[in-house]
Amino acid sequence: MVLLDDRKKRILQAIIDDYIDTAEPVGSRTIARKHELGLSSATIRNEMADLEEMGYLAQPHTSAGRIPSDKGYRLYVDQLMKVHQLTPEETESIKSALEIKISEIGQLIRQASSIISRVTKYTSMAITPNLKKSTLKTIQVIPIEPGKQLVIVVTNNNVVRNCLVRTPVSVVPDYTVRISNILNEKLNGLTIEQVTANLINEIEDEIGVENDVLMPILEGVSDCIKQVDSPEVYLDGMTNIFNFPEFRRDIRRARDFLNILDEKYIMHKLLDTRKITKEIDIKIGEENEFEEIKECSLVTATYKIGDSLVGSLGVIGPTRMEYSKVVSSLDFIRKQISKEIRKLLEGETRK
Amino acid sequence: MVLLDDRKKRILQAIIDDYIDTAEPVGSRTIARKHELGLSSATIRNEMADLEEMGYLAQPHTSAGRIPSDKGYRLYVDQLMKVHQLTPEETESIKSALEIKISEIGQLIRQASSIISRVTKYTSMAITPNLKKSTLKTIQVIPIEPGKQLVIVVTNNNVVRNCLVRTPVSVVPDYTVRISNILNEKLNGLTIEQVTANLINEIEDEIGVENDVLMPILEGVSDCIKQVDSPEVYLDGMTNIFNFPEFRRDIRRARDFLNILDEKYIMHKLLDTRKITKEIDIKIGEENEFEEIKECSLVTATYKIGDSLVGSLGVIGPTRMEYSKVVSSLDFIRKQISKEIRKLLEGETRK
DNA sequence: TGTTAGCACTCTGCTTTATCGAGTGCTAAT
DNA sequence: ATTAGCACTCGATAAAGCAGAGTGCTAACA
CATH class of the missing domain: 3.30.390.10 (Enolase-like, N-terminal domain)
Known part of the structure; x- marks a missing residue:
């Protein structure tokens, strides 16, 4: 694979950032104007043509701007996007949400799912840890x-x-x-x-x-x-998808999306911790196993206590997702969950 | 109020039946053709004009057919609709669904909710019985x-x-x-x-x-x-609304509908047994308390064991609802639930 | 007097046509 | 290597035209 030079990367990043923000195909002029790259639209145009040829961008039709391809997003999440800082309010609200109800592990996870959908504005899902190894x-x-x-x-x-x-x-x-x-x-x-x-x-x-x-x-x-032995799945913020134009335009997509969330066994599969090897795992579009969500992205985080107690939670939304924010949020809540579960087990006095 | 003569009633019934079936404004010709009333379309046209003036029908615009008004539906459910017979398969599937899992009352209700949405094809909801009076x-x-x-x-x-x-x-x-x-x-x-x-x-x-x-x-x-003391609410078949053109046409309506189902406290209110006096209660359109479902109908059934143990479950969908079928289904499952709960308490051996 | 055939009229939904503008790719100049 | 300029493409939106379903009214009929 040909490596991208620095300028191409910066342009790609700008395009994806913009597209994530607006959901509209982005043209060369927009990039030249909004981002200070010191390049004219014509130059950017050329680069965009290159990027398209390499498969990082796609064009809905001639004479439209470009949109990122799955491959483009992949590069973006692996190398391009910058780390998002949660605001103190956000971290605080996550923390406090998890500290209230700590009598049972299932409740903790349910609560986590709820807060993550509120923070990210996407649909969240969580599964209680697999307890086959508990004694x-x-x-x-x-x-x-x-x-x-x-x-x-x-x-x-x-x-x-x-x-x-x-x-x-x-x-x-x-x-x-x-x-x-x-x-x-x-x-x-x-x-x-x-x-x-x-x-x-x-x-x-x-x-x-x-x-x-x-x-x-x-x-x-x-x-x-x-x-x-039967893990439970929690879902939250399902109706958040109506905030995204890609779903609002196409009711069939909204329906398919919601339908799949209704399928318990699919949710189990999506959150199956055996399949998720990384602490934060991102599946973009076609990388997903299920046909119905091949235009969505799924970000999952696993939490882990000791060797045997692992579970996961995640966020699902359009491929045009605020990966950066989602990743930070999930990573933070992941750690927070581990911490709280430990507390629960060690036996801190409840708050 | 002026009473409707028999012919007007028959015509109104035919119109509503048809509209429930097709979701399209129904015209005089259609009625004359489909239903054997022995009347010409012109006569029916006159009657329809009368019915509209009396408030039982409405016209989306001149030169469209008529659609039932809330008042029309009210008359329909109170006097006009004929009792629907559940098929043996339907009663059987309800029965067997409720007989499997009888270890806990909550599970029974959850199961009931699930089966009722499957039978009726609408969105179902159920609340576990109020236990304030249990000892x-x-x-x-x-x-x-x-x-x-x-x-x-x-x-x-x-x-x-x-x-x-x-x-x-x-x-x-x-x-x-x-x-x-x-x-x-x-x-x-x-x-x-x-x-x-x-x-x-x-x-x-x-x-x-x-x-x-x-x-x-x-x-x-x-x-x-x-x-x-905290009753739980179960929901099922939320995505069923996508089967109805009135929701499919208007994504905002679908969203509002789903959003309201997400509000736990509203669900509690809708199923509040203190407010439901009848065994089967029907709320049509504007009769509903909440703005967001004033274009929907809600049919609720209460089940009762002894004096203290009462709960309810229901179906929500467009005002153009198959009331007849919904009522029969709910009534049947209502009785079935009572029976199963009694079993549960009396202590039959489990199946 | 109630019913019906006939007809002019209305209004929506669909299709066709026209226009606009954002964005591209290419060429030639810098 | 970069950029200005320009012709071209194509979707989105608006305007115009057409077809069809349905109505209300009038006049004829039993």
């Missing part, structure tokens, strides 16, 4: 009333799930204590993924004399485990 | 690890909430049992709304020797109570 800390069966027991499971990251089960009426309270003890003994310290259906069956076989009591309780346990 | 059945404090206790609250409708709290490390497990007992003694049988901040404070004063332990736990309790 079981406490399992408890509590009698609620004759014939109803509450099964409670707590993991080492203090994620709590519960499940109400029915048992024969005859169960005496003491018995639940015994079962709790056995379950703790058997399962404590195991990771979520280690507790397979098989393992549950084994336990059932082993102590399965009074089967009609144990069975529903074990079912309750595996139900809780399943709950722990 | 506390069990309160339990479980030690998780030194310095961390789990507070669990269960109501008589088997709604479970929990909250993790930090306490000084020194707490011995036995102590949590003692506190659980005291809390049960004090709070058991009280309704959610009876447990005020004052009451909590009283308890704190009464047994508040080791304040630094008791306080966080009591806070946890009131946190749980607060959770029980």
Whole structure:
């Protein structure tokens, strides 16, 4: 690949900056006027022709200005754009939003998603961390009333799930204590993924004399485990897309966009932490896997606590996105989330 | 008010039926052709002029057909429309959708919302029942690890909430049992709304020797109570509006519509069961409280179990709505929900 | 007296045509 | 290498023309 000389880069940067700002194809005159490059429009015109030939720009039609191509954006985010500084108000509002509700990890993430869409003005999405590697800390069966027991499971990251089960009426309270003890003994310290259906069956076989009591309780346990193991997706600011002319002009695009956000499994895939290797990952247009968002860009950030606890959140919008601002915001909130989760686990007193 | 003679009613019905179907202003010829009224278009034309003068119809402009006014729709839903029969497939799919996941009341409602939007093809919304009148059945404090206790609250409708709290490390497990007992003694049988901040404070004063332990736990309790007391709203099929030409033509309308769905407090108000007196309630266009949906209709159904447990769900869409089908669907699901919740409480074995 | 056929008139939506202007690419001069 | 100048392109917008659906009115009819 031919390298771009410095001047071409500066011009490309100016064009993209402008296009991100206006959503209109940008012409040579505009660049010559707005940005102080000390060049005439004719020179810029020539350079633009070059840049187009190299694939960084495209022309909607002859006699229109240029718009960046995906390749252009790629170069832009990799080398050209300048780092955006969040205002003190922005950092402050992010911080305080995350400090309020710290009783549960899911709430924290939901809150993070909400604040990120407010700060960036795009649509945000977040997924709760994958907890397959977390371990079981406490399992408890509590009698609620004759014939109803509450099964409670707590993991080492203090994620709590519960499940109400029915048992024969005859169960005496003491018995639940015994079962709790056995379950703790058997399962404590195991990771979520280690507790397979098989393992549950084994336990059932082993102590399965009074089967009609144990069975529903074990079912309750595996139900809780399943709950722990199903990450939740939060979405915010979906209607923000109506702020962008590219969506406003073309209702079909708006609809497709919103439809895809409705598809839970796609959201899961987009935020799948196994696929995101970098702390901040940017997917531009065609780089996206799903047809319906090939005219959008997706910026995702992963947060990480220790080795096992990783999750991600991101922003989706038109390829003409304020990458710079989005990246800074996500990076900041990423760190902030890690910090807050640590607090949550270590056990700071709540605010 | 002048009463409509039978023929006028039949014509009005035909017009509205047609308009609901096509979304196009309907002319006299169309009615004469499609519906077998044994009248010429000229006669119908005269009648239409009358109906317009009476306020049941409106004309977008001279030389266009007529469209129903809100008043027209009102008459239609009150007297004219014929009862819609759900197909066996529809009733079956509703039933089975509600039978699968019956471990928690919230899930049931969420599921109901989802299925109703699928059946009706409109946007659906549902709110979990108001639980102010439910009573506390069990309160339990479980030690998780030194310095961390789990507070669990269960109501008589088997709604479970929990909250993790930090306490000084020194707490011995036995102590949590003692506190659980005291809390049960004090709070058991009280309704959610009876447990005020004052009451909590009283308890704190009464047994508040080791304040630094008791306080966080009591806070946890009131946190749980607060959770029980905050109904959740579920939304589904938001993007269904893109199926309707009135929204597709006018992107602003689509945006306003979606924006309003984003406002949690408005959703709460729309579904507020105190305001909905009838089992099936229809609000047409201007009858709606909120400016932004004055061109929409809202059909809500309330479900009820015993005296205290009431909630509602509904459908929102263009005033040109298939009222007949929506009403039948909602009525059916309404009854189905009541039935399932009863099951849930009575304690049938799960499927 | 209620119904209907006929007709002139209205108004929208669509297509066609004309015009404007932003922006380009090329050439020739600096 | 840069730039001024110019002819050319093409979309966007406005104006004009046309077709069709629907109305209201009048007059004839049963």
